[in-house]
Structures are given as structure tokens and as C-alpha cells.
Amino acid sequence: MAFDLFRLPQLASSNIIKAMNTTEQFLMSLCSRRTFSIIKTLRGKSENIRMVVDNINLVLIDDNEGLTSFQQAIDPCRKEIVTVNGHPTFLTHNMRTARIRTYWVEPIVGTMELIEHVSNLFGTQVNKVFIDNDSGTEFMNWMQRLQKSLRMVRVTLDDSMERQFEPEDLKDIIMECEAERIQLTVQHSKPFEIKDLHQKFYGFESFRGTWITVGNLMTLDCICIAVQEKKFTCTEMNRFIKHWVNGGSPRIRIFRVEVTEQNNEALFEGD
Numbered sequence: 708m709a710f711d712l713f714r715l716p717q718l719a720s721s722n723i724i725k726a727m728n729t730t731e732q733f734l735m736s737l738c739s740r741r742t743f744s745i746i747k748t749l750r751g752k753s754e755n756i757r758m759v760v761d762n763i764n765l766v767l768i769d770d771n772e773g774l775t776s777f778q779q780a781i782d783p784c785r786k787e788i789v790t791v792n793g794h795p796t797f798l799t800h801n802m803r804t805a806r807i808r809t810y811w812v813e814p815i816v817g818t819m820e821l822i823e824h825v826s827n828l829f830g831t832q833v834n835k836v837f838i839d840n841d842s843g844t845e846f847m848n849w850m851q852r853l854q855k856s857l858r859m860v861r862v863t864l865d866d867s868m869e870r871q872f873e874p875e876d877l878k879d880i881i882m883e884c885e886a887e888r889i890q891l892t893v894q895h896s897k898p899f900e901i902k903d904l905h906q907k908f909y910g911f912e913s914f915r916g917t918w919i920t921v922g923n924l925m926t927l928d929c930i931c932i933a934v935q936e937k938k939f940t941c942t943e944m945n946r947f948i949k950h951w952v953n954g955g956s957p958r959i960r961i962f963r964v965e966v967t968e969q970n971n972e973a974l975f976e977g978d
Contacts, residue, residue: 721749729756729769729829730805736828737789737798747828756829758822761837762846763814765821774805778817781810791817792824815846822853835859836886840872844879857886864893874899882906891915913937924964925950931961938965941973949977 724732724746732750736743759766765776782797789798791809796817800807811817826832832854838847838861850857862880864871872895881889881901888910895916904923910931913919917937924932924947944966951959966974 717749720745721751724749725751728772729753729767730772730774730802733767733774733825733828734800734807736824737791739790740793743790743824743828750829753829753831756831758825758831758833759835759837760818760822760833760850761839762842763818764837765818765825767825772805774807776821777806777808778814778821779808779810780814781812792820792827794820796820815842818846819849822850826853833857835861838862838880839864840876843876844883847880848883851885859888859890860884860886861890862893863890871895873897884908888912921946925955928956928958930958932959933961933963935965938967940967941970945974945976948975 724735727735727750732746736746753769755770757768759768763778765778767774767776787798788795789809790796797810798807809817809821811820822833833850835858836847836850847860860880862872862877872893874895874897877893877895877899878901881891881904884906887908889908890910890912892914893916895918899916899918900920901918901923904919904926905928906926907928909929910933911927911929912931912933914933914935919934919937921939921943924934944964950956
């Protein structure tokens with residue numbers, strides 16, 4: 708059996724494709740639907756391919772090799788056309804920096820198409836999703852529908868005051884997240900609270916902001932909880948310890964918070 712792609716027998720074509728690295732296989736798969744099918748069929752298995760994404764970027768990682776794809780608004784001057792998940796689009800690439808750019812009317816739609824393309828091609832899933840205030844919950848919820856599980860959601864921003872999260876947006880992300888871990892490294896623009904933080908994670912990490920309360924810690928169902936910027940009084944931690952001793956938070960194994968003072972008497976007061 709011969710393949711039109713190389714005009715070679717199947718075994719020879721398979722050897723050529725398997726000799727390509729992940730980036731080369733991915734770029735060739737963009738040529739056409741037929742090319743995608745051939746690459747997918749002949750490439751063989753790989754256990755190490757991972758994806759890290761946000762709403763306009765996708766990073767494809769295979770051991771020490773990596774490729775970054777940026778999705779941008781359509782540029783009418785672009786001439787090179789490729790096929791992503793069955794949809795034609797424009798592309799530019801720089802192999803020296805291992806970066807490509809694809810162009811879409813809605814860049815977030817392009818990222819979704821690329822994720823499905825890569826998942827189908829390599830049989831891999833997204834490991835980590837980065838969320839900023841341009842993403843909202845739309846992209847995260849789409850990822851959660853696409854995959855049965857998601858390893859981590861990281862909610863992050865730079866320190867620009869203009870780009871801080873609105874409280875309701877941040878609350879929606881936290882309450883709708885279904886990932887194994889959630890990591891918060893963001894500031895919020897206004898006073899912020901979540902009265903009923905009934906969420907289940909393997910790990911909950913809050914590295915920025917002082918909004919989290921002892922009540923929040925007691926309603927979280929986690930194995931690991933870590934809070935950095937917020938400091939608790941020994942009286943507050945005493946309340947959590949009593950909650951735990953009486954059977955609350957039964958899954959907790961790692962608990963890291965900072966206290967405002969060294970006062971063991973207040974920390975361990977009571978039965």
C-alpha cells in the first residue's frame with residue numbers, strides 16, 4: 708500500500724513520520740485533512756506530550772522540545788493557508804524560535820480548534836489552563852466539557868491596576884472550576900468575598916489577595932490548602948483546629964497558612 712504524501716510504501720512512510728519530532732509532525736498535519744489522517748495513523752505512540760493553554764495561546768511540550776502557538780485576529784495580508792481541525796486558516800511560523808501564529812476572526816475560537824486538533828492527533832490532553840480576566844469562565848468551562856479531568860487551573864494576571872479581576876468574575880471562576888488543583892495569583896479590583904466556598908479540589912492555593920476567611924478554609928474539601936498573602940490570627944487558627952479535631956475537613960493532609968503572631972496558648976486553647 709502506498710501513501711500519496713510521500714509516494715512510498717506504508718512502511719517507508721511510517722519510518723519517515725516516526726523520525727520526525729513532535730513539532731514537525733504537528734506542522735505537517737496542518738497541510739490538509741488527508742495529511743492529518745496519515746500523520747495520526749503512522750506516527751506511533753508518545754507518552755510525554757503535554758499541552759498548556761490559555762484563551763489565545765497553546766504550548767505543545769514533548770520532553771525538552773516545545774512549540775508555542777499564538778492565535779490572533781485575522782490579518783488579510785497573510786497568504787499561507789493551513790487546515791486546523793478541518794477549518795482553513797492563515798499561518799506564519801518561525802522555526803528558529805519554535806513559534807507559530809494562526810489568524811482567526813475570534814482568537815479564542817482558534818485556540819479551541821487547535822486544542823481539538825492536537826488532542827485528536829496525538830491522543831493527549833491539556834494539563835494546565837491559564838485564566839486571565841479576558842477569559843472569563845467561557846474558556847475554562849469549555850475545557851471542562853471537552854475533557855473528563857483537568858489537572859490544574861491557574862488564575863493569573865500581571866500587576867497592572869487596569870487589568871485586575873472584577874469580584875464577580877473571579878468568584879464565578881473559583882466556584883465553577885472542576886480541576887484537580889486551582890492556583891490563584893491575582894488581585895481583585897474591589898472588596899471581595901465568597902460566603903459559601905463549598906468546593907472540592909485536590910489542592911487549593913491562594914498566593915495573592917486577603918479575601919479568604921477561616922470560614923472559607925472550613926468549607927473547602929481539599930487534600931492540600933496553601934494561603935500566602937493573607938495572615939490569620941491564632942484565635943482564627945484555633946477555630947480551624949477545633950473544626951478539624953471534631954471531624955471537619957477529613958481529607959486535609961497539607962495545610963499551610965501564615966499567622967500574625969507566635970502564641971501557642973491561643974492557638975491550641977480549649978479541648
